[in-house]
Amino acid sequence: MPTGVALRDVREQLFAAAERILLRAGPHALTSRAVTAEAGCAKGVLHKHFADFDAFLAELVMDRTARLETEAAELLGKAGTGTVAGNLRPVLDGLFGSVAVAIVSLVIFRDDLRTRLRELRGAPGLPLLTEAVAMISRYLEAEQDLGRVAPGADVTSVAGMLIGTGHLMFADRSATSPAPSSAEVDRMMAAALAGVVR
Template structure:
């Protein structure tokens, strides 16, 4: 890159490049050189903004986690609208979009990254998926308060089951994503006996 040319929001540019590499070639192909080449910047740019490549990867995942946290208020605000299953389908389809599935593969692929993220989050479980389960549990609690989810439903367990089943449905990076009707069918089965 020529000197004197300012990069606009270089972190986002590098995150977007990493996501493209993940989608195209998978976690094994994600290197600092691949990211900077995809972003069209010198390799030193990444190291100017991040301590090392692991710091970059952890920041990428933490950015994704922050997006989930930001989406939680909107999901809770949707309580009482549409059906519970319809609200959850939207969440699962957005959560398990191809980039998120690729990032989960990255977390699974890199033990050091997973350990770093657990320390940064101060929570056990798979980073990103744990936050998504907490978001769904909070939504289901809001629906409980409205009487649309049974008062005795274990919303934490239900949320974990939805995340696990959703991940299994969407996890094949090379395959076709499940249709909305397939997701609806899963939600109908998973929520049987849970809805008020």
Template structure:
């Protein structure tokens, strides 16, 4: 006799449940029991697919890193306004679960240690997001819209850091597009070959 209903994609169901707990209650509330309760499954389901809870969390973070998609940003290169494209990319990034994921990574030593295998420096997710912005800025530099002497790594990481500060209070009202655009304009003003519009 079966003991329960088969779960179609248990990993994704558990990841989505973890995100909901993380967004609602914060990183300190994220336990294996909270995740499986939120997912509506037995605790054993998590341990059947992951060696331990930190392995689960590491895979959650890696999965969310893999979802970073630079396609729209790279496709926009050479058209429109650079600061607008960066504003949209940063708002999309930090308007998602990214701020909560960063808080989780910062709060758990074992999780950070595991993630160092794939992200040896920086904060996982933010490091990859900065690389995504850097790739876009490199294309814009090739097209002559970003100054040839600009340090793209510094520019991308400054944009990530400044935007993260805007979105970091997960309990407050997220900043609107105007606030994000003001920060982007301030950071990139010296890097643009032409002034922002």
């Protein structure tokens, strides 16, 4: 790796390499040596920028979780426009058609990482999935305020059903998962939103 590369560029190269490994081979294949080899850099580069491999993994998860904030703002901006299901569908497609499922598998796979993330986040729950539930809950609350979601609807439970069921549909790396545009995902969304959306 050339010297003089900005720290953020190095971090992004390493994070992108880790994501490729996760998607291709799963969390068991993710090692510091595999990440640096995938990134095409010297073995010591990762340890130059991170205290240890668990610190690297924690930063990867925190970085990818922080990206949900942009999506959350975009989703909130759609409140009152289009349809509720139509606004939620791209969010679910993004969550389950991306590296997010692989990152959740990584967090489940590594106990020490889960403990470290709990300390960093100051909250329980699985990173990404917990934040996704909160993002959808806030959106549904905004739609509730606009009268497009039933006033008595438990929006947090609905958001949890959407995220939990979506994760179950896509989490099995060895089975054939439904494509994000599949009728199965549409049926799941329709069931979760039935009686909730006006």
